[in-house]
Amino acid sequence: MHGDRLLLGPGPSIPYPEAMEALSRPVLGHLDPEYLGVIAEIGDRLRAVFRTANALTLPVSGTGSAGMEACLASLLEPGETVIVGINGYFGERICQVAQRGGAQVVRVEAPWGTALDPADLLAAQRANPQAALVAVVAAETSTGVRNDVAPLGPELAKTDTLLLVDAVTALGGTRLEVDAWQIDACYSASQKCLGAPPGLAPVTLGPRAVAKVRGRSTPIHSFYLDLGLLQDFFLSSPPTYHHTASSTLAYSLHAGLGRLLEEGVEEVWDRHARIGALLQSELPELGFSMVADGAARLPQLTATLLPEGMEEGPARKRLLTEYGIEVGGGLGEFAGRAWRIGMMGHAATELSVVTLLGAVRELLKA
Amino acid sequence: MHGDRLLLGPGPSIPYPEAMEALSRPVLGHLDPEYLGVIAEIGDRLRAVFRTANALTLPVSGTGSAGMEACLASLLEPGETVIVGINGYFGERICQVAQRGGAQVVRVEAPWGTALDPADLLAAQRANPQAALVAVVAAETSTGVRNDVAPLGPELAKTDTLLLVDAVTALGGTRLEVDAWQIDACYSASQKCLGAPPGLAPVTLGPRAVAKVRGRSTPIHSFYLDLGLLQDFFLSSPPTYHHTASSTLAYSLHAGLGRLLEEGVEEVWDRHARIGALLQSELPELGFSMVADGAARLPQLTATLLPEGMEEGPARKRLLTEYGIEVGGGLGEFAGRAWRIGMMGHAATELSVVTLLGAVRELLKA
Numbered sequence: 001m002h003g004d005r006l007l008l009g010p011g012p013s014i015p016y017p018e019a020m021e022a023l024s025r026p027v028l029g030h031l032d033p034e035y036l037g038v039i040a041e042i043g044d045r046l047r048a049v050f051r052t053a054n055a056l057t058l059p060v061s062g063t064g065s066a067g068m069e070a071c072l073a074s075l076l077e078p079g080e081t082v083i084v085g086i087n088g089y090f091g092e093r094i095c096q097v098a099q100r101g102g103a104q105v106v107r108v109e110a111p112w113g114t115a116l117d118p119a120d121l122l123a124a125q126r127a128n129p130q131a132a133l134v135a136v137v138a139a140e141t142s143t144g145v146r147n148d149v150a151p152l153g154p155e156l157a158k159t160d161t162l163l164l165v166d167a168v169t170a171l172g173g174t175r176l177e178v179d180a181w182q183i184d185a186c187y188s189a190s191q192k193c194l195g196a197p198p199g200l201a202p203v204t205l206g207p208r209a210v211a212k213v214r215g216r217s218t219p220i221h222s223f224y225l226d227l228g229l230l231q232d233f234f235l236s237s238p239p240t241y242h243h244t245a246s247s248t249l250a251y252s253l254h255a256g257l258g259r260l261l262e263e264g265v266e267e268v269w270d271r272h273a274r275i276g277a278l279l280q281s282e283l284p285e286l287g288f289s290m291v292a293d294g295a296a297r298l299p300q301l302t303a304t305l306l307p308e309g310m311e312e313g314p315a316r317k318r319l320l321t322e323y324g325i326e327v328g329g330g331l332g333e334f335a336g337r338a339w340r341i342g343m344m345g346h347a348a349t350e351l352s353v354v355t356l357l358g359a360v361r362e363l364l365k366a
Numbered sequence: 367m368h369g370d371r372l373l374l375g376p377g378p379s380i381p382y383p384e385a386m387e388a389l390s391r392p393v394l395g396h397l398d399p400e401y402l403g404v405i406a407e408i409g410d411r412l413r414a415v416f417r418t419a420n421a422l423t424l425p426v427s428g429t430g431s432a433g434m435e436a437c438l439a440s441l442l443e444p445g446e447t448v449i450v451g452i453n454g455y456f457g458e459r460i461c462q463v464a465q466r467g468g469a470q471v472v473r474v475e476a477p478w479g480t481a482l483d484p485a486d487l488l489a490a491q492r493a494n495p496q497a498a499l500v501a502v503v504a505a506e507t508s509t510g511v512r513n514d515v516a517p518l519g520p521e522l523a524k525t526d527t528l529l530l531v532d533a534v535t536a537l538g539g540t541r542l543e544v545d546a547w548q549i550d551a552c553y554s555a556s557q558k559c560l561g562a563p564p565g566l567a568p569v570t571l572g573p574r575a576v577a578k579v580r581g582r583s584t585p586i587h588s589f590y591l592d593l594g595l596l597q598d599f600f601l602s603s604p605p606t607y608h609h610t611a612s613s614t615l616a617y618s619l620h621a622g623l624g625r626l627l628e629e630g631v632e633e634v635w636d637r638h639a640r641i642g643a644l645l646q647s648e649l650p651e652l653g654f655s656m657v658a659d660g661a662a663r664l665p666q667l668t669a670t671l672l673p674e675g676m677e678e679g680p681a682r683k684r685l686l687t688e689y690g691i692e693v694g695g696g697l698g699e700f701a702g703r704a705w706r707i708g709m710m711g712h713a714a715t716e717l718s719v720v721t722l723l724g725a726v727r728e729l730l731k732a
Contacts, residue, residue: 002391002617003400011610012393023389023614025368027378027563029692034369061565062428062590065609069590097589191610197393199427199565199612221587223463224428224435243431244377244557246565248389249615251368326395 006347008356009328010141010301011169012191012198013344019196019256028247031239035247038254039234045257049171049194049265050186050204052178058234059200059253060225061245064168064189067201069097070225071164071185072135074213078102080132083124083161085109085116089142089331090166094135101221106131112332113143113303115296118151131161132212139170142331144303144340145292146174153182162208168192171202172260173272173300173344178204185209190249193272193300195345196256199249203227256345272300275348279341282357286364291330291338300348302341303334307364312336315363323359372713374722375694376507376667377535378557378564379710385562385622394613397605401613404620405600411623415537415560415631416552416570418544424600425566425619426591427611430534430555433567435463436591437530437551438501440579444468446498449490449527451475451482455508455697456532460501467587472497478698479509479669481662484517497527498578505536508697510669510706511658512540519548528574534558537568538626539638539666539710544570551575556615559638559666561711562622565615569593622711638666641714645707648723652730657696657704666714668707669700673730678702681729689725 007014028035043057050057060070072094076082082098085091087110095105108124110116121134134156138149149165156163162184170176171186172193178186184206191198205213205227213220213228220226224243233242260268276299280290287307290297306312312329316339319325330338343352373380394401409423416423426436438460442448448464451457453476461471474490476482487500500522504515515531522529528550536542537552538559544552550572557564571579571593579586579594586592590609599608626634642665646656653673656663672678678695682705685691696704709718 003394003398005392005394005398007393007395009395012395012613015393020390024386026371027373027381027557028369028371029373029375029378030564032369032371032686032692062432063609063611066428066590069588073588093589100585100587100589102587189610191393191612197612197614198396198610199615219466221466221468222435222439222591223459223466224432225588225590243429244555244564245429246557246563246615247378248563249565249612320398326398 004324006325006352006355008341008343008347008352009326010340010342011344013195013342013347015197016195016256016259016346018259019252022251022255023248025251030245031241035250036239038250042250042254042257045254045261046202046204048261049257050178051176051180052204054178054204054206056210056231056235057204058230059202059250060230061243062201063198064187064201066225067187067189067203068094068166069222070203070227071187072098073101073220073222073225074227075133075162075164075185075209076101076103077216077218079104081106081128081130082133082135083108083121083128083131085121085136085147087114087116087143087145087147088112088137088140090137090140094166113145113291115145116147118148121152122155125156125159125161129159133162133164135164137166138176139174139298139301141169141301143291144298144301145296146298150181157182162212169301172268174298175269190253190256193344194253194256195260196253199246200253272343272348275343275350275353276300276302278350279343279353282353286357286360291334300342300344303330303338304341305338310364318363319359325356325359370690372691372718372721374707374709374713374718375692376706376708377710379708379713381563382561382622382625382712384625385618388617388621389614391617396611397607401616402605404616408616408620408623411620411627412568412570414627415623416544417542417546418570420544420570420572422576422597422601423570424596425568425616426596427609428567429564430553430567432591433553433555433569434460434532435588436567436569436593437553438463439467439586439588439591440593441499441528441530441551441575442467442469443582443584445470447472447494447496448499448501449474449487449494449497451487451502451513453480453482453509453511453513454478454503454506456503456506460532479511479657481511482513484514487518488521491522491525491527495525499528499530501530503532504542505540505664505667507535507667509657510664510667511662512664516547523548528578535667538634540664541635556619556622559710560619560622561626562619565612566619638709638714641709641716641719642666642668644716645709645719648719652723652726657700666708666710669696669704670707671704676730684729685725691722691725
């Protein structure tokens, strides 16, 4: 017995039907020319979604956390400084991953539920001009907050400090412009707004980031997540064998991206904006309130405080067991009193909104 | 257009039909009780295949190389010594991964195509009693050689040196007894003899290895591959969120292991032994010769030197393009003059042997 699920949590979201169908195709070897052709097409499709011309654009064989670690491990040498924007769980995770790799972390913080001020990050860079990297989460999955990363790139481009953006929840959901915003490195994940199952982490590196990876004086601590080796494998001819990458996941991401591009990148952003606004306009009628204020609020991931008297854990469990609907619990200071509701990718529809609100109305009756 | 493939290389192999079918099931969240139940059952099934009672038995979210790095990164602290058995490509990879993590490597070598002498590894441990780890590949995928790891555990159990065994190609193909052989840590991969698609790396740690992971004085350099964090996620109640693990791959591995256990672990070893012997008895009739001698030769992965006059690259390309059959090229000193033929998991059948030999006969006519 396998339960049905309407996945409206912080991810995974329900994949596009095309992405599910692609899973059933015959498995290909990781050096098969047909597989490497798919990787090349995934690169093209990812470039369209990342809005970049970066040659080094590929799917890392792991989840979004693997993409994060691949970028931090590849772009930072031990002892180097990284300035990290922190206003939620995933900013904290960037610190942890960087510190495990031996980097020095300069923290730039804002309260959970509010946005980082880009001016604070730029000021920290001016105070630490030796910093190798500024790292920021564009869409904080823990709080539903959008951080404005657009102003950072043009200023950092004048310095030796690179810009790394976490786009795990952002990519394909809200505007993200890797080239126009002069982002040096960016990672995401297959299972949120891209509409594929989990297991792959799209990564793109611009010329300054590639030069950093190629010009290191120390080896990258991770072999599995070494973006230089991954470039030699996925993007070189002939490929240098690195690991047994999964054609199954690749075909599925390829198909999810195909569906996304058929709709259009800007059209997909518009759909997420419309569905998020609909959800966020209706939730208060049921007694919910928003964690983030309007300007900082993401459409694809809504963190919402529960109505007085509604017990978070039991209500969330009833949603799952009685209706097969998954939402996420709050994190940090919002644990036990908030939900995180994702309307992402294939699940970003009017149907998801009315289904969820209908079920919540039933819960509120009990 | 998606090509059909008879995967007879060093992996991936063709998954069991049950494992392909499982890919189509609805995606579940990584904290869904139903998903965590599947992880628990995968643990039970892996324990049956690893022949262990180890509680810490789980699928790492990556390929076999991720399993290797998870074990080395989690079991070694910077500056510690690891004794590595090296008689092929994957022994060399263990050195690379360990060195990137800051370990000191003591090399114990045998020529490619021959087996390591367990006495050499034990002698190296006596000469380096401070060594934290002895690491050996049970089935060298690069040369088709079986290394006898059974004598190592009982001796190392008397010391403070742990035993790590690479069972990427061994598990489910040839006898491997984690508990009876006193192996402290072992990793494998989903896509070879286990009969599932690539993307997951089964890992098991015994009590000494768990104590090592939990008693470290330095953090593990990798967050993604930290086996302590993975234990807290997959095997603790309530689970501590770590990453968005893929229910799709989990269900598929679950189904592949189910099929394997239905046949029986010893019966699967017997099948691999029978099919490998059949292939290896027929290849010489076509002018092929074996890289490894009889005692050291694996049944599930055969490295074979090509007949005089047969050009390796063009012949392998014709096999793929004209017949849809994938075999692997030789590595290292065998590059350009050998093939690596896998008869693993679902592909370990008489039909695979006659199909391959039939196609090769056609190639030899041309």
